[in-house]
Amino acid sequence: xxxxxxxxxxxxxxxxxxxxxxxxxxxxxxxxxxxxxxxxxxxxxxxxxxxxxxxxxxxxxxxxxxxxxxxxxxxxxxxxxxxxxxxxxxxxxxxxxxxxxxxxxxxxxxxxxxxxxxxxxxxxxxxxxxxxxxxxxxxxxxxxxxxxxxxxxxxxxxxxxxxxxxxxxxxxxxxxxxxxxxxxxxxxxxxxxxxxxxxxxxxxxxxxxxxxxxxxxxxxxxxxxxxxxxxxxxxxxxxxxxxxxxxxxxxxxxxxxxxxxxxxxxxxxxxxxxxxxxxxxxxxxxxxxxxxxxxxxxxxxxxxxxxxxxxxxxxxxxxxxxxxxxxxxxxxxxxxxxxxxxxxxxxxxxxxxxxxxxxxxxxxxxxxxxxxxxxxxxxxxxxxxxxxxxxxxxxxxxxxxxxxxxxxxxxxxxxxxxxxxxxxxxxxxxxxxxxxxxxxxxxxxxxxxxxxxxxxxxxxxxxxxxxxxxxxxxxxxxxxxxxxxxxxxxxxxxxxxxxxxxxxxxxxxxxxxxxxxxxxxxxxxxxxxxxxxxxxxxx
Ligand SMILES: Cc1cc2nc3c(=O)[nH]c(=O)nc-3n(C[C@H](O)[C@H](O)[C@H](O)COP(=O)(O)O)c2cc1C
Numbered sequence: 001x002x003x004x005x006x007x008x009x010x011x012x013x014x015x016x017x018x019x020x021x022x023x024x025x026x027x028x029x030x031x032x033x034x035x036x037x038x039x040x041x042x043x044x045x046x047x048x049x050x051x052x053x054x055x056x057x058x059x060x061x062x063x064x065x066x067x068x069x070x071x072x073x074x075x076x077x078x079x080x081x082x083x084x085x086x087x088x089x090x091x092x093x094x095x096x097x098x099x100x101x102x103x104x105x106x107x108x109x110x111x112x113x114x115x116x117x118x119x120x121x122x123x124x125x126x127x128x129x130x131x132x133x134x135x136x137x138x139x140x141x142x143x144x145x146x147x148x149x150x151x152x153x154x155x156x157x158x159x160x161x162x163x164x165x166x167x168x169x170x171x172x173x174x175x176x177x178x179x180x181x182x183x184x185x186x187x188x189x190x191x192x193x194x195x196x197x198x199x200x201x202x203x204x205x206x207x208x209x210x211x212x213x214x215x216x217x218x219x220x221x222x223x224x225x226x227x228x229x230x231x232x233x234x235x236x237x238x239x240x241x242x243x244x245x246x247x248x249x250x251x252x253x254x255x256x257x258x259x260x261x262x263x264x265x266x267x268x269x270x271x272x273x274x275x276x277x278x279x280x281x282x283x284x285x286x287x288x289x290x291x292x293x294x295x296x297x298x299x300x301x302x303x304x305x306x307x308x309x310x311x312x313x314x315x316x317x318x319x320x321x322x323x324x325x326x327x328x329x330x331x332x333x334x335x336x337x338x339x340x341x342x343x344x345x346x347x348x349x350x351x352x353x354x355x356x357x358x359x360x361x362x363x364x365x366x367x368x369x370x371x372x373x374x375x376x377x378x379x380x381x382x383x384x385x386x387x388x389x390x391x392x393x394x395x396x397x398x399x400x401x402x403x404x405x406x407x408x409x410x411x412x413x414x415x416x417x418x419x420x421x422x423x424x425x426x427x428x429x430x431x432x433x434x435x436x437x438x439x440x441x442x443x444x445x446x447x448x449x450x451x452x453x454x455x456x457x458x459x460x461x462x463x464x465x466x467x468x469x470x471x472x473x474x475x476x477x478x479x480x481x482x483x484x485x486x487x488x489x490x491x492x493x494x495x496x497x498x499x500x501x502x503x504x505x506x507x508x509x510x511x512x513x514x515x516x517x518x519x520x521x522x523x524x525x526x527x528x529x530x531x532x533x534x535x536x537x538x539x
């Protein structure tokens with residue numbers, strides 16, 4: 001008998017599928033004026049305004065992919081500020097008629113932003129030892145906790161914790177929202193890795209921490225600080241590294257000092273009058289908490305990255321990243337650019353995959369619409385040798401499995417069938433034109449039932465990996481003067497049916513589209529922090 005949690009994951013996943021004849025359960029009506037506050041704050045916690053310095057950074061985008069090429073910047077209020085600005089900070093305010101909304105460097109399903117970021121800092125100049133919550137609207141830190149630590153000769157330490165406020169997404173998307181929150185965590189992970197790369201830093205996932213410990217460390221279990229405010233679910237912890245593997249990552253014991261912490265701040269209520277309740281979200285969150293260490297021994301492929309890449313400043317590309325809402329349905333892209341983009345999805349000891357010390361379990365299936373020199377049709381990119389064997393067994397026996405035209409040897413891209421897939425792609429993506437009008441779109445098949453059975457927590461992890469792939473595509477598209485859009489709304493089994501998938505060995509978790517954007521000139525763009533000086537220290 002599988003453990004109850006494994007069954008719960010399978011049941012949740014199935015009941016939150018969008019189908020041709022019905023969408024997953026969600027609110028019948030939405031009152032947009034009652035949207036939950038997108039910004040969490042802790043009243044009473046001391047605040048530190050961070051400097052806005054990201055635009056001064058001249059690191060090129062391509063150098064993030066060349067390990068060892070960049071001298072790491074030292075830890076300071078400035079560089080910590082740049083990390084947060086480029087990963088989780090605002091990138092613009094948008095205005096249309098009476099509506100005004102903020103965009104951030106990390107994308108989010110429905111722009112609802114359930115992901116919160118925390119820092120745990122020790123021996124960092126101008127930052128007292130403590131735990132800080134990041135408020136993106138103000139580019140400021142709130143000091144939730146202070147603790148004593150022995151002054152040390154060693155470099156300071158910075159950990160980053162991520163959590164999700166599920167209600168933010170559930171308000172609009174109902175039961176499927178847990179999936180979107182997890183995809184957003186994956187994007188935040190990608191956003192943090194590229195931001196760290198811009199500073200010459202690396203990030204490591206702290207695998208030895210479990211959900212209960214992380215919740216304690218981030219102060220998310222403090223009932224009195226949350227009272228009636230929406231709770232946050234602990235997701236993951238990262239350590240920022242100045243040097244590759246400077247310290248053992250299996251060492252969260254250093255955080256024992258937190259036990260002596262003095263806490264401050266009360267969380268704000270985001271939605272005083274919730275109209276609906278979706279109890280299955282709390283249930284799936286509980287069923288997928290991490291209980292034990294997740295480390296794996298991964299063998300990394302050693303293929304060099306395909307040459308080229310953008311020499312524009314990475315900060316510029318990160319700050320300009322947007323989701324396209326509309327594509328030029330006649331534009332095409334060069335095959336070399338297409339292969340370059342896919343090459344960045346292969347797991348390697350290079351950003352952002354050097355953060356991901358796990359087997360690659362997410363495998364894109366692509367609807368190629370308009371790539372010059374490439375037959376339109378359905379393609380697959382198995383991201384591991386093992387997966388290729390499993391996919392050959394699981395997908396329709398009718399498929400061709402022909403290596404794509406002029407495809408570099410190391411890039412395992414296969415043509416499954418020649419076809420004009422535009423109509424199918426649109427239908428599968430909840431009839432969204434962006435899936436048909438991009439140069440290509442894709443669905444991310446993940447190795448599902450065995451992985452979830454091995455540890456139900458991996459249901460979250462699969463979404464994070466999918467979000468990370470999506471983030472690479474977003475930034476690579478910007479680097480090529482194109483644009484991407486994540487697609488969380490898709491008809492799960494309609495996609496599986498096209499592929500001939502009849503069981504749960506593979507499931508699609510996320511879709512994505514890339515093309516030439518058509519901009520909406522009616523929407524005004526305002527700077528992200530209009531009342532603050534950019535490029536000067538706020539201290
Ligand atoms: C997980 C995820 C799912 C998304 N799903 C869709 C979608 O189905 N359709 C769509 O038009 N945009 C989708 N988006 C794009 C978001 O609407 C977009 O990220 C958000 O509005 C913020 O805008 P920005 O990406 O330009 O910062 C998705 C984004 C994410 C991260």
